[in-house]
Amino acid sequence: xxxxxxxxxxxxxxxxxxxxxxxxxxxxxxxxxxxxxxxxxxxxxxxxxxxxxxxxxxxxxxxxxxxxxxxxxxxxxxxxxxxxxxxxxxxxxxxxxxxxxxxxxxxxxxxxxxxxxxxxxxxxxxxxxxxxxxxxxxxxxxxxxxxxxxxxxxxxxxxxxxxxxxxxxxxxxxxxxxxxxxxxxxxxxxxxxxxxxxxxxxxxxxxxxxxxxxxxxxxxxxxxxxxxxxxxxxxxxxxxxxxxxxxxxxxxxxxxxxxxxxxxxxxxxxxxxxxxxxxxxxxxxxxxxxxxxxxxxxxxxxxxxxxxxxxxxxxxxxxxxxxxxxxxxxxxxxxxxxxxxxxxxxxxxxxxxxxxxxxxxxxxxxxxxxxxxxxxxx
Amino acid sequence: xxxxxxxxxxxxxxxxxxxxxxxxxxxxxxxxxxxxxxxxxxxxxxxxxxxxxxxxxxxxxxxxxxxxxxxxxxxxxxxxxxxxxxxxxxxxxxxxxxxxxxxxxxxxxxxxxxxxxxxxxxxxxx
Numbered sequence: 001x002x003x004x005x006x007x008x009x010x011x012x013x014x015x016x017x018x019x020x021x022x023x024x025x026x027x028x029x030x031x032x033x034x035x036x037x038x039x040x041x042x043x044x045x046x047x048x049x050x051x052x053x054x055x056x057x058x059x060x061x062x063x064x065x066x067x068x069x070x071x072x073x074x075x076x077x078x079x080x081x082x083x084x085x086x087x088x089x090x091x092x093x094x095x096x097x098x099x100x101x102x103x104x105x106x107x108x109x110x111x112x113x114x115x116x117x118x119x120x121x122x123x124x125x126x127x128x129x130x131x132x133x134x135x136x137x138x139x140x141x142x143x144x145x146x147x148x149x150x151x152x153x154x155x156x157x158x159x160x161x162x163x164x165x166x167x168x169x170x171x172x173x174x175x176x177x178x179x180x181x182x183x184x185x186x187x188x189x190x191x192x193x194x195x196x197x198x199x200x201x202x203x204x205x206x207x208x209x210x211x212x213x214x215x216x217x218x219x220x221x222x223x224x225x226x227x228x229x230x231x232x233x234x235x236x237x238x239x240x241x242x243x244x245x246x247x248x249x250x251x252x253x254x255x256x257x258x259x260x261x262x263x264x265x266x267x268x269x270x271x272x273x274x275x276x277x278x279x280x281x282x283x284x285x286x287x288x289x290x291x292x293x294x295x296x297x298x299x300x301x302x303x304x305x306x307x308x309x310x311x312x313x314x315x316x317x318x319x320x321x322x323x324x325x326x327x328x329x330x331x332x333x334x335x336x337x338x339x340x341x342x343x344x345x346x347x348x349x350x351x352x353x354x355x356x357x358x359x360x361x362x363x364x365x366x367x368x369x370x371x372x373x374x375x376x377x378x
Numbered sequence: 379x380x381x382x383x384x385x386x387x388x389x390x391x392x393x394x395x396x397x398x399x400x401x402x403x404x405x406x407x408x409x410x411x412x413x414x415x416x417x418x419x420x421x422x423x424x425x426x427x428x429x430x431x432x433x434x435x436x437x438x439x440x441x442x443x444x445x446x447x448x449x450x451x452x453x454x455x456x457x458x459x460x461x462x463x464x465x466x467x468x469x470x471x472x473x474x475x476x477x478x479x480x481x482x483x484x485x486x487x488x489x490x491x492x493x494x495x496x497x498x499x500x501x502x503x504x
Binding site for chain 2: 108111112115116119123125129131132135201202203204206208212216217220224282285286289361364368369373
């Protein structure tokens, strides 16, 4: 009888709190959005399911070693990859093996849009400080503006490990919501005439340039911001594996099997880290508000800088300011949003190739920003 | 309003010069690193094509035409990509046809094995 009572005490029905139920609802919404609307399904399905796993209530202090924050539990071991910053560089290796830098190499001035769109990171850092967050916490929150999940996780694992859950969830949620967040800002800051600007088709890029890019870019950015080396080192290694054409097997593994495995574990553990008892706080709510602000400022920063560039460019070399919005590094979602918005203004104007350039520059820019924050604050 | 202030208790007095400095320097360094990359990759193609220009000049051909021929435009790349894609799609049709051919070979199963047939029952008894 005693065993039966203990079994009942350990069950989810006894230990459930309104917080658990709320988080389960959030997890279900994530899964629904991913399957019904295909919003970042590769991320939202594991994260959503992770939220369900992390918020299935159980007796937390019974020594069952089940929770993600309980030392010795399986989930805790998997979570180490997040806490120690192991998964983000592995994800970057896969991204590098998938990324084609040709649009950027063919039109290098678009790199500046990738830099301009990091504005949200630094303004939100100031905003987070004014809301009472400490210096390292504010930097980790600001990086959400880079719209790069792995970079946000990497920086917060180093500077504010206790905030990884809300920061990662905010970053990935806003990345999934790019099609809803960015278009109103893009339309607000541009005229219809600007949205119709047709850009010159990119030139073809030689194999030599493609091989040279990861090597030169690594050395340049690595010397300036060594803190970004774990991320950019892996990104450019992945790209070299792809472009060299002699390591096809390694590139295939990096961009398929490896990134898939890491994405599953990363998504699952990030989701599970949102255990209601530690996640549902006013701090998390503030992080969500700041994250959305960061994202919007970054989008605006990219668009406005593209308009500024046009003041100095000859009419035939002008850029469509919409592509500035792709400077946030949500690859390739923000580039797709630019394409859709461009087509709305002019059904013959295909901007996707041009938008991919600031998009991949944004990946480099946000990683450099993370490296700078690390060098200043660690 | 009170609830809003409670969630977002803004206090600008905590922001010091060092914080503003970090934000300004950080943003400038991001710009600097991508600006340097922009410079390098603006110069490199010019450097790479300089040798070609010299070669064409030596050969006495029309530099401009030859040079322009070397730099394939985006539309040409798109046309080549479409041609390759169409070619590969045609190959796929053939593959589909092969996949639709039914398998003829019988797979072994003890349920249809001859040695377990009832006709052989007497032989086992003997």
